[in-house]
Amino acid sequence: GAGVSQSPRYKVAKRGQDVALRCDPISGHVSLFWYQQALGQGPEFLTYFQNEAQLDKSGLPSDRFFAERPEGSVSTLKIQRTQQEDSAVYLCASSLDGYTTGELFFGEGSRLTVL
């Protein structure tokens, strides 16, 4: 596609439910990032993939968060047993190469609301 695509755009979950957020990066982009953005704040790093390899997951808030990119393209961020504090916008971004001094392209985000 022309840009980074994320789905769903909006998700409402009851506390305790599992959710899965999808990211389709720009075709051919090596690097993929997930960020969490709370209301009125800048994005916070969650995890980084280079192709299918998850090189850094240090930003994931707890072991309820899991991300994968099995074929080096589409990525899924899964949140198990959602809590109210998980409510945020989850942004995905991709970059052409493995060196992130280049342009970073963001999707429009998936807004998660946990009731």
Place this chain on the structure above:
Amino acid sequence: KNQVEQSPQSLIILEGKNCTLQCNYTVSPFSNLRWYKQDTGRGPVSLTIMTFSENTKSNGRYTATLDADTKQSSLHITASQLSDSASYICVVSGALNDYKLSFGAGTTVTVRA
């Protein structure tokens, strides 16, 4: 403590006027600094990217400056338009683990007719 601080938190300007946004950072060693524009409900869009050797970079009516010695950057918007209403986010990349970008909280700019 956030390594990227932006000011002001928000500002309102009249259409056609100029404004300047500030960004101070403590990320060290430093690799590059980016300014992004984020419209409400959308993902951030890159405006400029500067490495430590660059002092200024322009993108249309947007001009970014960088002083790597004082660890300060500014984004100047010239002849503002209503479409400039957005959040402007300063993003800094360290030379170590340069993929781990540090984001400021953003400055919300509102342009009024």
